[in-house]
Amino acid sequence: MAAESRSSPTPLLKDQLDIVIPTIRNLDFLEMWRPFFQQYHLIIVQDGDPSKTIKVPEGFDYELYNRNDINRILGPKASCISFKDSACRCFGYMVSKKKYIYTIDDDCFVAKDPSGKDINALEQHIKNLLSPSTPLFFNTLYDPYREGADFVRGYPFSLRDGAPTAVSHGLWLNIPDYDAPTQLVKPLERNTRYVDAVMTIPKGTLFPMCGMNLAFDRELIGPAMYFGLMGDGQPIGRYDDMWAGWCTKVICDHLGLGVKTGLPYIWHSKASNPFVNLKKEYKGIFWQEELIPFFQQATLSKDCTTVQKCYIELSKQVKAKLGKVDDYFNKLADAMVTWIEAWDELNPAAATSNEASK
Amino acid sequence: MSQAPIKDNEVDIVIGALRSDLSSFFNEWRAYFSRFHLIIVKDPDLKEELKIPDGFSLNVYTKNDIDRIVGSTSISFSGYSCRYFGFLVSKKKYIISIDDDCHPAKDNKGNFVDAVAQHIENLTTPATPFFFNTLYDPYRDGADFVRGYPFSLRNGVNCALSCGLWLNLADLDAPTQALKPSERNNRYVDAVLTVPTAALLPVSGINIAFDREAVGPALFPALRLAEEGKVRWETIEDIWSGMCVKVICDHLGLGVKTGLPYVWRTDRGDAIESLKKEWEGVKLMEEVVPFLQSTMLPVTAATAEDCVVEMAKTVKQQLGSSNPVFGHAADSMLEWVRIWKTMGSRPS
Numbered sequence: 001m002a003a004e005s006r007s008s009p010t011p012l013l014k015d016q017l018d019i020v021i022p023t024i025r026n027l028d029f030l031e032m033w034r035p036f037f038q039q040y041h042l043i044i045v046q047d048g049d050p051s052k053t054i055k056v057p058e059g060f061d062y063e064l065y066n067r068n069d070i071n072r073i074l075g076p077k078a079s080c081i082s083f084k085d086s087a088c089r090c091f092g093y094m095v096s097k098k099k100y101i102y103t104i105d106d107d108c109f110v111a112k113d114p115s116g117k118d119i120n121a122l123e124q125h126i127k128n129l130l131s132p133s134t135p136l137f138f139n140t141l142y143d144p145y146r147e148g149a150d151f152v153r154g155y156p157f158s159l160r161d162g163a164p165t166a167v168s169h170g171l172w173l174n175i176p177d178y179d180a181p182t183q184l185v186k187p188l189e190r191n192t193r194y195v196d197a198v199m200t201i202p203k204g205t206l207f208p209m210c211g212m213n214l215a216f217d218r219e220l221i222g223p224a225m226y227f228g229l230m231g232d233g234q235p236i237g238r239y240d241d242m243w244a245g246w247c248t249k250v251i252c253d254h255l256g257l258g259v260k261t262g263l264p265y266i267w268h269s270k271a272s273n274p275f276v277n278l279k280k281e282y283k284g285i286f287w288q289e290e291l292i293p294f295f296q297q298a299t300l301s302k303d304c305t306t307v308q309k310c311y312i313e314l315s316k317q318v319k320a321k322l323g324k325v326d327d328y329f330n331k332l333a334d335a336m337v338t339w340i341e342a343w344d345e346l347n348p349a350a351a352t353s354n355e356a357s358k
Numbered sequence: 359m360s361q362a363p364i365k366d367n368e369v370d371i372v373i374g375a376l377r378s379d380l381s382s383f384f385n386e387w388r389a390y391f392s393r394f395h396l397i398i399v400k401d402p403d404l405k406e407e408l409k410i411p412d413g414f415s416l417n418v419y420t421k422n423d424i425d426r427i428v429g430s431t432s433i434s435f436s437g438y439s440c441r442y443f444g445f446l447v448s449k450k451k452y453i454i455s456i457d458d459d460c461h462p463a464k465d466n467k468g469n470f471v472d473a474v475a476q477h478i479e480n481l482t483t484p485a486t487p488f489f490f491n492t493l494y495d496p497y498r499d500g501a502d503f504v505r506g507y508p509f510s511l512r513n514g515v516n517c518a519l520s521c522g523l524w525l526n527l528a529d530l531d532a533p534t535q536a537l538k539p540s541e542r543n544n545r546y547v548d549a550v551l552t553v554p555t556a557a558l559l560p561v562s563g564i565n566i567a568f569d570r571e572a573v574g575p576a577l578f579p580a581l582r583l584a585e586e587g588k589v590r591w592e593t594i595e596d597i598w599s600g601m602c603v604k605v606i607c608d609h610l611g612l613g614v615k616t617g618l619p620y621v622w623r624t625d626r627g628d629a630i631e632s633l634k635k636e637w638e639g640v641k642l643m644e645e646v647v648p649f650l651q652s653t654m655l656p657v658t659a660a661t662a663e664d665c666v667v668e669m670a671k672t673v674k675q676q677l678g679s680s681n682p683v684f685g686h687a688a689d690s691m692l693e694w695v696r697i698w699k700t701m702g703s704r705p706s
Contacts, residue, residue, distance in 0.1 A: 114466060137647065138559035140521065140616050141528060141543065148545055150538070153531040153590065154560025154597035156643045169492065176493060179505040186502065191493065193500055195549040202557035207490035208506025242506040261492050285509060292489065292508045 010123050010130075014039045017100040017126070020092030024048040024084075025106065030057050032109050036120045040102075043092040045070075048084060065091060077345075080338040085231025087240030089211065090339075093218060093225050094346050100129060101222070102215040107270035111173045114194050124264035125168045125215035128198055132162025133258020135203040143198040143260065162200075166221040166257035167248060170213035171195075172268040177210045179238075179285070180278035183271070198262040203253045206295055209245020213266045216248075220257055222347075223307045224248040226339040229332050236287070236328065237280030243332075246295040251310040254300045283326075290325045294318075308340050315340075369478065370450040370570075372397045374441030376588055377458055378406035385411055386461050390474045397444040399424075401588075403436050419443060427701075433693055437588055438563065439579035439595060442694075445570065446701055452481055453574075454567040457590070460621040463525045466546050476619035477520045477567035480550055484514025485613020487555040495550040495615070514552075518572040518612035519603055522565035523547075527623040529562040531640060532591040535629035550617040555608045558650055561600020564590060565621045568603075572612055575698045576603045576662045580690035581683065583638050591632035594639035598687065601650050606665040609655040642683065649677055666695050 019040050021027065024047040030037065034057070042062035046054050050066035070091050071078045081091045086105065093101055102122055111119045131145035137159050144151045144160075151160055176191040201207050216225060224247050227240035252259055298317060304310040315336035322329035371394050373380075380398075384391065388411075395415050400408055402421035410416070419427075424435050424443050435443050441455055454477050462470045483497040489511050496503045496512070503512055528543035535541070553559050568577060581598035590596075607614050653672060659665045670691035677684035 136651075138553055138557045138616075140523065140559055140562065142547060148541070148543065150528075150530055150534050150541065152560050153529045153534075153562065154594065154601075154639075154643060155531075156647045157640060158644055159647070171492065176502070177505050178502060179507075182502055182505075189500065189502065191500065193498075193548055195494060195547055196545055197547040197549060201490050202554050204556045205490050205554035207492055208504050210492070210505070238505065245506075261490075281505075288506070288508050289510055292511075 010127050012039060013100060013126055016098055017102060018043050018092070018096040018098040019122075020045065020089055020096065020101055020103040021106060022047055022086040022089035022092070023054060023106045027054060027056055027106060029106050029109060030060065034059070036110070036122050040122070041098070043096055045088050045092045047086065047088045063095075065095070073346075074342050077338050077342040080226070080229070080335040080342065082227065082230045082234070082240065083232045085234075085237055085240060086211070087227035087230040090225055090227040090244070093222055094343050096218060099217060099219050100126070100215065101218050103211060104266065105212045105268075108172070108212055108266040108268055111265045111267040119264050119266070121170060121213060121264035121266050125170060128168035128260045128263075129165050129215060129217055131165065133165040133200040133260055134159065134162045135200050135253070135258045136163070138202055139199075142262070143200070146198060163256050163258040164217070164220060165260055166217050166252050167209075167259040168215040169207075169209055169259065169261040170215070170264045170266060171262065172210075172212060173265045175268040175271045177212065177268070180274045180281050181285070183274035183277065187271075187274070194265060195262065198260050201249070201259045201261055206246055206249055206292065207259075207261065209241050209248065211241030211244070212268065213264070214241070221248055221252060221307055223311055223340055223343045224251045226311070226336060229328075229335050234328070235326070236283045238277060239281070239284040239288075242284070242288075246291065247311065247314055250295055250298050250300070250314065251307055254304065254310055255307070287325060290322065294321055308344065311340055312337060366393050367395070368451045369394045369474075370397050370444070370448040370453050371395070371474065372399065372441050372444030372448065372453055372455045373458055374438055374444070374455070375400045375408055375458055376404065376437065376440075378404060379409045380458060381409050381411050383458050383461075384414065388413065390462065390472045394474065395450070397448055399435075399440040399444045401437055401440045419447070428697055431693060431697060433579060433690055433697065434582060435579065437586060438590070438593055439582070441563075442577065442579045445574060445577055446698065448570060451569060451571050452478065452567065453570050454478075455563070456621060457564045457623070459624045459626060460524070460565060461624065463546075463620040463622040465620075466548065471619050473522060473565065473619035473621055477522065480520035480615045480618075481517050481567055481569055483517065485517040485552040485615055486511065486514045487552050487608070487613050490554055491551075494617070495552070498550065515611055515613045516569070516572065517552075517615050518569045518607050519561070519614040520567040521559075521561055521600070521614065521616040522567070522619045522621060523617065524564060524623040525620050527625050529564055529590060532629045532632040533640065535591070536633050539629065546620060547617065550615050553604070553614045553616055558601055558604055558647065559614075559616065560597050561603065563596025563600065564623065565619070566600075572610075573603055573606060573662045575666050575695055576606045578666065578691055578694040580687040580694065581642070582686070584683070585638070587632065589627035589632055591627060591629060594642060597639075597643070598646065601646065602666070602669055605650055605653055605655070605669065606662055609659065609665060610662070642681070645677060645680060645684075649673075663695050663698065666691050
């Protein structure tokens with residue numbers, strides 16, 4: 001049967017979770033989130049001009065890193081952290097010492113559910129992460145561990161314990177996460193449909209992971225959440241989270257971890273400029289046609305028993321198979337290795353003890 | 359992105375009658391059913407005459423008709439399996455089938471749901487099995503493919519199967535329902551989504567629709583429990599058939615959707631009573647699932663019929679020795695293809 005813990009209150013996990021926020025403008029949006037976020041520690045990653053002061057609203061406990069800090073802490077390895085792109089947020093994952101990470105964009109606000117109640121997105125992500133996933137068999141009533149749901153007839157009992165959940169991918173009301181061509185064709189489309197479901201993305205299936213409203217278990221999957229080389233000096237943008245998502249899913253599938261998607265919703269307020277987006281994305285639109293078959297066919301050897309080992313193995317395959325698509329992928333493969341080296345340096349205990357339990 | 363509107367004469371609604379008095383059932387569904395032709399198949403074990411209200415275009419088939427039309431066969435059309443006879447004799451492209459203890463459901467706004475129209479929409483818009491869209495069905499109004507969804511996969515594939523859901527009495531198994539006797543499904547999830555390729559799911563026969571031309575022969579009454587009964591808790595035939603259909607759809611590059619429409623399912627039966635019988639089904643699933651997850655169909659199997667024949671062979675080889683029920687299932691699958699071909703070659 002589904003887990004017994006459903007009817008007890010969701011633990012806050014305030015000492016086990018960091019909220020990572022990349023920003024280049026300001027953090028005014030935090031005022032709206034105050035009732036839900038104030039108890040948590042924030043890691044602010046300030047992108048762009050480090051001499052600018054980003055004001056953090058009163059009453060929040062936080063650490064803030066600008067580019068100078070990133071360079072100081074990582075030295076030459078700072079080359080793997082993007083500049084002038086929200087991909088820089090993954091630096092926050094690396095320096096965190098907590099088990100869980102929630103990352104949210106600074107143009108994302110509290111949404112309301114159909115009854116008009118404010119949605120505590122963080123609480124839902126915690127519920128998602130603390131209950132198992134079901135990647136090996138699809139449950140037609142969606143997440144069977146949610147209150148009011150269960151496994152359906154025909155669902156094998158031996159699979160009802162599920163797998164540990166590594167990622168909780170939330171969604172967005174109002175401005176949907178469309179690519180530039182779709183934005184250009186449908187500039188007025190808004191997502192008004194509240195789909196009251198959380199579900200596990202089956203093993204072997206890839207998905208586009210959006211970093212706007214995302215939580216994950218850093219101990220289970222952290223090193224895979226590298227958001228790539230984007231922004232300044234790079235030929236591509238707006239594929240940071242996509243790249244992290246494809247790598248993460250391949251590794252989760254290999255290690256027997258689950259990825260959930262669906263609730264919670266946040267309210268996405270800002271539609272970015274589609275012409276600017278098109279310039280950033282357009283190479284990605286072509287490249288993804290090669291990237292998708294690459295990830296769909298990627299296999300990792302049995303000796304890849306930790307996330308780091310999986311990731312290094314994947315970086316070799318990126319070099320071998322995608323290097324010929326564009327030299328960018330050679331650089332990206334190198335950056336992937338640098339990322340893992342930096343991760344292990346900043347998280348030494350994790351490097352030796354992070355054997356995934358099977 | 360939208361397809362040509364479906365013609366009413368391309369659809370058959372097949373109802374397996376396990377109860378004799380269908381007056382309220384048909385009156386409740388009238389607004390959604392009356393445009394279409396209906397095939398009613400009476401459970402051969404049901405003794406009473408069927409009561410069906412006027413105003414529908416329908417054919418009713420009883421035990422005599424089944425015996426006459428199919429002739430001698432090892433296939434049993436008893437109980438829920440009677441509906442498969444309806445699938446067999448239909449000449450239409452699309453079939454929608456709903457259990458006779460289901461009512462139209464209401465959506466979140468309090469409006470009645472036209473389950474027939476939703477199934478038709480599901481079947482006539484593409485499915486997207488190769489990559490998961492996080493905003494669910496991209497062809498629905500107000501939705502689309504999200505950033506990062508490869509453009510080459512945005513045409514989708516034909517949808518061959520539409521699996522609807524149930525409010526009130528959900529399709530839980532007997533042990534689960536027995537443990538939580540008052541649990542009812544009140545959550546209306548406003549989504550249709552494609553079940554990704556290679557992912558298996560328990561396909562419930564309670565509220566289902568399919569493209570008969572594409573996968574008709576792949577829905578068969580094959581896996582019968584020794585003590586199969588007249589409540590869904592005491593059956594597994596639809597789950598077995600549905601999982602095979604999924605394997606076949608994956609092989610043929612066809613899509614399977616799940617989600618809307620919902621129907622409202624009446625409270626009936628006793629989960630604890632059924633528990634005594636349905637353990638067999640629960641145990642069988644443990645063998646069925648690993649088997650189906652590893653089943654590969656040969657490239658030469660290019661039609662649903664070919665696929666069923668191949669699967670039957672593998673079922674017999676790999677599962678037949680562990681439990682005679684699988685051997686019978688394999689035989690039934692082959693017999694079903696034989697009957698299907700015979701019906702298909704008859705003049706309409």
